[in-house]
Amino acid sequence: MKTLIVYDSVFGNTEQIAQAISNSLGPKEHVETLRVHDVKIEKITGLDLLIVGSPTRGFRPTKAITNFLKRIPSNGLKGVKVAAFDTRISLSDIKSSVLRTIVKIGGYAARSIANRLKKNGGNLTMPPEGFLVTGEKGPLKKGEIERAADWAKLVIKE
Ligand SMILES: Cc1cc2nc3c(=O)[nH]c(=O)nc-3n(C[C@H](O)[C@H](O)[C@H](O)COP(=O)(O)O)c2cc1C
Numbered sequence: 001m002k003t004l005i006v007y008d009s010v011f012g013n014t015e016q017i018a019q020a021i022s023n024s025l026g027p028k029e030h031v032e033t034l035r036v037h038d039v040k041i042e043k044i045t046g047l048d049l050l051i052v053g054s055p056t057r058g059f060r061p062t063k064a065i066t067n068f069l070k071r072i073p074s075n076g077l078k079g080v081k082v083a084a085f086d087t088r089i090s091l092s093d094i095k096s097s098v099l100r101t102i103v104k105i106g107g108y109a110a111r112s113i114a115n116r117l118k119k120n121g122g123n124l125t126m127p128p129e130g131f132l133v134t135g136e137k138g139p140l141k142k143g144e145i146e147r148a149a150d151w152a153k154l155v156i157k158e
Helices: 013-024 063-071 097-106 109-119 144-157
Strands: 003-007 031-035 049-055 081-089 129-133
Touching: 003 013, 013 031, 013 049, 013 081, 013 129, 013 144, 049 063, 049 109, 049 144, 063 109, 081 109, 081 144, 129 144
Parallel strands: 003 031, 003 049, 049 081, 081 129
Antiparallel strands: none
């Protein structure tokens, strides 16, 4: 199974999750893990599985991830399994209840990544997933690396 993991990361937390996902997959998955800035769009040709992850910034993926998704031709992911993840602030770590409500209502990057991947023909294997950080710059909440590794196993099982 030819697998590509594309991620963006400003403070390094999403990168840690992408690496955990990558490490969790076996040699059979032939995984390549690339930061979005290093991905040429030709890379998606011939893939069996594409996993895309981004920090949630203003309820959305980063600009670089959005631009990458826009560069995928329509139906360019036909027959390809896809999955999406993000990192996001844990609601329990937001002190202001107003801000908590805004963040909750605003939504998260993984859902819009997943929608875009599906729009381009991809078969979503698992619901979009979010991994939690404890503050604006991180760090990741305890146990999130392990949860990412478990999630990756489910993605390839489906
Ligand atoms: C400008 C900015 C906007 C953010 N917007 C959101 C948001 O809308 N929702 C959320 O849950 N977290 C938000 N965060 C927290 C980020 O999700 C957090 O910085 C990210 O998970 C860290 O990942 P990274 O280390 O890979 O950059 C924001 C952080 C910054 C700096």
